[in-house]
Amino acid sequence: MSIEDDVALLERVPTLRLLGTTSLRMLAIGSEQRDFAGGDVLFNAGEDADAGYIVQRGAFRIEDGGGVEIIAGLGALIGELALVVAMPRPSTAIALEHSSVIRVARSLFQRVVKHQKMEPVMVHCPNHQAGNRVRIERTESPFVLPQSEIGNEEATEFPAHPLKKHVR
Numbered sequence: 001m002s003i004e005d006d007v008a009l010l011e012r013v014p015t016l017r018l019l020g021t022t023s024l025r026m027l028a029i030g031s032e033q034r035d036f037a038g039g040d041v042l043f044n045a046g047e048d049a050d051a052g053y054i055v056q057r058g059a060f061r062i063e064d065g066g067g068v069e070i071i072a073g074l075g076a077l078i079g080e081l082a083l084v085v086a087m088p089r090p091s092t093a094i095a096l097e098h099s100s101v102i103r104v105a106r107s108l109f110q111r112v113v114k115h116q117k118m119e120p121v122m123v124h125c126p127n128h129q130a131g132n133r134v135r136i137e138r139t140e141s142p143f144v145l146p147q148s149e150i151g152n153e154e155a156t157e158f159p160a161h162p163l164k165k166h167v168r
Contacts, residue, residue: 003029006031006102009056010054019113026112027109030105031105037098039095040094040095041092041094042060042094045090048089049081049106050086052078052082052083052109053093054101054102055076055099055101056100057100058099060096062078062091063092065091083106
């Protein structure tokens, strides 16, 4: 895919759309594409989360080990919290078919945001367990997630996320 195709895909992701075209172009240039055959593992639960992934083609099954299964298709952002905070992966993601993703490293994402003039925003994180809303705020270290702001009613709501949740 071309840089323009990657930027167009990144613009479809509600969380990333907030950054604007210039920042998305920088993310597209600095990110990498990875291809997976059906059954290949994107990541395992417990691994260090150092990047988020945007599904470019195909689909991934995300399992939390507790019976909840999510299918992430075209344009889905997988591992969104890894873009802002170091943490172990809470789930395992497996390709359901020949698939590809755009891998955005946390270090790249934070550099892009740090160099952008941006007001703090509320981001809807469908997989985040504490109220589904996280305030992302620019500071000297690119992000802090103030606990007092989680669940703030003034949070921005985004359109439906391209994830389908299944409970087994």
